[in-house]
Amino acid sequence: MSTLASRFDTNPILRPSEVKPSRPDMKIECLLNPGAFRYQNRIGLLLRVAERPVQEDGWVSVPIVDPTSEGGLRIFRCRADDPKLDFSDARVFTYDGKQYLTTLSHLRLAWSTDGRHFVADDKPTLTGQNALQSFGLEDSRVAFIDGRYYLTYTEVSEAGVGVGMTSTADWMQFHHHGMIIPPHNKDCALFEERIDGHYYALHRPSGVGLGGNFIWTARSPDLLHWGDHRCIARTRRNAWDSGRVGAGASPIKTSAGWLAIYHGADDKPRYSLGLLLLDLKDPTKVIARSTKPIMEPEAAYELTGFFGNVVFTNGHVIDGDTVTVYYGASDEVICGATLSIQTLLATLA
C-alpha cells in the first residue's frame, strides 16, 4: 500500500448497518462521501445516506421525492426482466429511455469527540424537498466562512444535476439558498476566505460533446452569484484521471499555495485522489498537479462494495500539519486516513 496516507486501523468507521433508515420500509444500501467540519469541540460529518425499499426478488424499486405523495415519497417499481430496463451500472439505470438513480440520498449528521468514532443522528438532516431535488441530495462539502457553515451539495432530479447551497451557524437552524449553479454541475468546494475581496469556488461542469468533466474556478461577491468561470484542470489521456476530475473539500491554505485534494477517475472507472496547488493570490493559476495519485483503491473495503474501486473525498479537517481525510470507499462505507501536508507538498516539488 502506498505510504502517503495512513488509513485508520478501525476502517470502515461507519457502515450502512450502523445507521437507522429514514423510514421503516427503507433499507440503507450505502453511506458515502461525507462533508467534515469542527463544531464546539466535536468533529461532525455530513454523510450521504443512500436508501431504497428492501428489494423483492424479480423487481426493481426506487424512491423518488414527491411532495404530493404520502410521506413525500413515491416508489418507482418495475420487473427486473422488463426489456425496457437497462441495469448495467449499480448507481443508475434507464427505463424506457429515462434515467433513474438506484437509490435516493439524503444528508445526515454524525458526531465524534475523537474524530475516529462517529455516531450518526437517527433522523436525516437535509432531504430533497422540491422538484430540483426529486432524486435526492448528495456529496456535501462544508466550508466555514465568516462564522457560518456553508454546505454545497448536489441536487439531483430529472431536470439534471446542479449545486445547491444551505447555510447554518448552529447545525439546528438552516437557511436554504436554492440552486446556486445549474446543471450539469457538481463537486462545488468553496474557499474558506476571500481573495482580493472575492469569494472563490471550485466546481465541475460536465461538457456534452466538446469539453468533459473538468475542474473550474468561479468567483462571487456574495456566494450566490458566480462568474468569471475558468477551466483550470482537465482530464489527462492514459492517466489515472483520464475519465473525470472533480474537487474535494475546501482547498487548504499553505505558504506554498492553496492545496486542493481532488478526485480523478480513469475510464474503468476507478476513483483515486490527487493534488492541485493553486496560487495564493490568484487561485485560477495552477502551480503544480500530482502526476501519481496520493491515494488509490487498495484496501479490501475500497476494492469491493456497492460500486467497487472507489476512494472519493469531499471532507477533511486540519490539525497543524495533519489533514484527516474522510472518504467514501466503494460507494458503501465511510473511512478515514491521515496525511502530512508538508509531505503532500513535497510530492509536487
Ligand code: MAN
Ligand atoms: C453519478 C454517480 C452516482 C450519483 C449520480 C448523480 O452517476 O456519482 O453516485 O448518484 O451521478 O449525481
